[in-house]
């Protein structure tokens with residue numbers, strides 16, 4: 357697979373077409389020195405740029421009396437369109453580094469939402485790193501080496517791996533299906549429309565935080581699916597829950613996946629074709645609040661207490677200001693979404709993802 361340039365106006369991994377796999381990692385800083393953080397971000401920049409080119413994270417000295425500079429498991433593997441996207445959480449701006457005044461107003465503490473059953477082991481983090489790749493081993497190698505480079509300065513807080521159908525299994529590249537069997541991503545905004553991306557995804561200079569201009573806010577939710585319950589519900593129930601047909605992905609009452617959503621459409625009896633409490637009706641609303649979703653399915657073995665699969669959606673979305681986009685959307689969904697019968701949110705984090713890095717620069721440079 358090809359190379360996605362690490363450098364650019366915006367960080368890669370946001371409007372980049374989704375890769376096959378993700379390894380998400382949240383880190384906490386254990387150093388209290390801002391200089392340490394800067395040096396770490398410089399070293400991570402070099403390593404991330406090298407990984408995206410399919411190179412080792414650092415040049416090898418060849419000295420057999422030292423541990424190798426790179427852990428080696430990605431040697432000879434293609435770059436696999438790997439992207440590494442960095443952000444910082446609200447806790448990064450607490451009293452440790454003297455950066456409290458620079459915390460973006462948009463980087464709020466995530467409010468509690470209806471139906472949340474959050475577990476601390478899947479929440480928060482001073483730093484969030486989204487590694488996406490067409491190869492899981494390449495993604496793992498990236499996280500492992502970032503953690504290794506950061507030893508003594510950061511510790512891992514939580515990680516989550518995820519997947520979708522691979523490009524090999526679906527060469528046509530149709531919309532991937534989530535683990536509830538429905539096409540997921542249909543209603544996303546067009547990432548090639550720069551005007552729309554400036555409106556929906558990229559923080560703008562006039563938004564009040566100069567160092568975030570060109571960056572984006574990443575909301576991460578680990579959402580477990582009650583798969584066993586879902587699998588006992590009827591096809592009609594499932595389609596009413598989403599408001600779309602399972603097979604085609606079309607809005608209920610329409611024929612094609614990308615047909616427009618018409619919440620006023622009624623059947624012969626005067627009942628809304630797309631139920632008012634369906635996921636799509638609520639998430640679409642009047643169409644004015646949009647986000648860029650970039651989620652992956654996850655399967656993390658078995659829940660030993662119940663013998664059920666711990667599987668679901670590692671929901672990730674990018675937005676320009678979560679106070680106006682992700683949060684009001686999730687407030688609406690948490691309260692009324694018919695899908696809530698089948699899902700439970702058990703992880704949550706919000707990160708301010710830096711603007712892109714120019715050659716010779718480093719992640720977070722605009723903040724320091």
Ligand code: HEM
Pocket residue numbers: 534536538539540541542543544577579581598600617635636639640641643646647668669671682685686689699
């Ligand atoms: C649409 C699944 C959670 C926001 C959809 C669609 C599916 C889906 C199948 C229809 C196809 C599409 O447009 O992609 C799920 C599942 C979830 C989940 C299984 C949890 C496990 C969320 C969350 C949010 C969200 C937490 C945001 C707070 C949206 C939006 C749309 C959408 C904005 C597009 C609506 C439109 O057409 O304008 N989702 N979703 N979803 N979902 Fe979700």
